[in-house]
Amino acid sequence: xxxxxxxxxxxxxxxxxxxxxQRVTALVLLAFLVFLAVALALQGRHxxxxxxxxxxxxxxxxxxxxxxxxxxxHAWIGVRDVWMDYIHHTGLRLALLTLTILWLxxxxxxxxxxxxxx
Amino acid sequence: xxxxxxxxxxAKPQFRNIGIADLVNYRLPVPGIVSILHRISGLLxxxxxxxxxxxFDMSLSSDRSFERLVDFCSGTMARVVLLxxxxxxxxxxxxxxxxxxxxxxxxxxKPLARRNSWIVLAVSxxxxxxxxxxxxxxxx
Numbered sequence: 001x002x003x004x005x006x007x008x009x010x011x012x013x014x015x016x017x018x019x020x021x022q023r024v025t026a027l028v029l030l031a032f033l034v035f036l037a038v039a040l041a042l043q044g045r046h047x048x049x050x051x052x053x054x055x056x057x058x059x060x061x062x063x064x065x066x067x068x069x070x071x072x073x074h075a076w077i078g079v080r081d082v083w084m085d086y087i088h089h090t091g092l093r094l095a096l097l098t099l100t101i102l103w104l105x106x107x108x109x110x111x112x113x114x115x116x117x118x
Numbered sequence: 119x120x121x122x123x124x125x126x127x128x129a130k131p132q133f134r135n136i137g138i139a140d141l142v143n144y145r146l147p148v149p150g151i152v153s154i155l156h157r158i159s160g161l162l163x164x165x166x167x168x169x170x171x172x173x174f175d176m177s178l179s180s181d182r183s184f185e186r187l188v189d190f191c192s193g194t195m196a197r198v199v200l201l202x203x204x205x206x207x208x209x210x211x212x213x214x215x216x217x218x219x220x221x222x223x224x225x226x227x228k229p230l231a232r233r234n235s236w237i238v239l240a241v242s243x244x245x246x247x248x249x250x251x252x253x254x255x256x257x258x
Contacts, residue, residue: 023221026214033211048184051177075167078160107167114175 018077025074032067052118061115068111072104148235155239156213159206166203197253204249209242 039060043050055061079100087093136144146154163170176187190196216238220226225234 023218026218030211030215048181051184055178075160075164078157079164082157082161107171110171111174114171114178118178 018080022074022077025070025077028070029067029074032063032070035063055115055118061118064115065112068108072108076100076104147232148239149231152213152216152235152238155209156217159210159213162203162206163210166199169199170203191253201246201250201253204253205242205246208245208249209238212238212242212245 039054043054045053055064080097083093083096083100087096173187173190176183176190178184191200216225216234219234220231225231
């Protein structure tokens with residue numbers, strides 16, 4: 001008599017973690033958009049000095065970089081889902097996932113470089 | 119013993135995985151349209167991330183580069199692309215807010231879900247129209 005089939009043990013829980021992270025990063029981005037809108041409204045000058053002055057203080061740089069990090073993590077989960085849904089060839093999928101990570105890390109580093117050059 | 123009438127149940131359409139050719143005749147319900155547009159708009163923003171970072175860089179590097187950015191944004195092609203990306207962002211935002219509310223079981227009943235899908239489509243298009251007025255210099 002054969003054993004009844006058991007469910008495959010899955011303990012990583014990364015599905016739930018990514019699902020939650022996507023929502024948390026969405027809220028972070030929403031909060032940042034509100035922050036930016038308020039900062040723009042409070043800044044009377046709509047020219048280069050006015051725009052650059054918003055990003056001059058160190059805390060604003062850090063908040064903005066945090067928002068970029070949230071954006072990249074959010075994009076990673078979303079794009080990962082798209083590749084998993086439509087790309088069934090393992091090698092191609094792995095390549096796309098790797099490229100996505102590298103590309104998002106590149107963009108994140110670029111955003112820091114832009115912010116701290118002000 | 120009488121059999122139950124079979125004609126109705128056999129006429130009922132069956133929903134299972136469909137082939138790619140069937141997509142032409144398949145009418146997606148409105149919440150489905152909002153959902154797939156959420157995915158497409160997200161992917162668009164992801165693909166245009168380097169352009170957005172390039173513009174952000176130009177806006178902050180110097181007053182010279184800021185002027186170049188203003189020049190760049192006055193081109194028709196640039197305006198069309200920015201308007202498209204603006205729609206993607208606005209739709210992604212509106213549809214995303216709807217999904218967060220659905221997670222909290224708000225507006226998840228079928229008639230409500232259908233109606234708030236229409237609202238998401240309409241609000242994001244209306245905001246895109248406002249953006250178009252700014253981009254093409256009618257306002258501000």
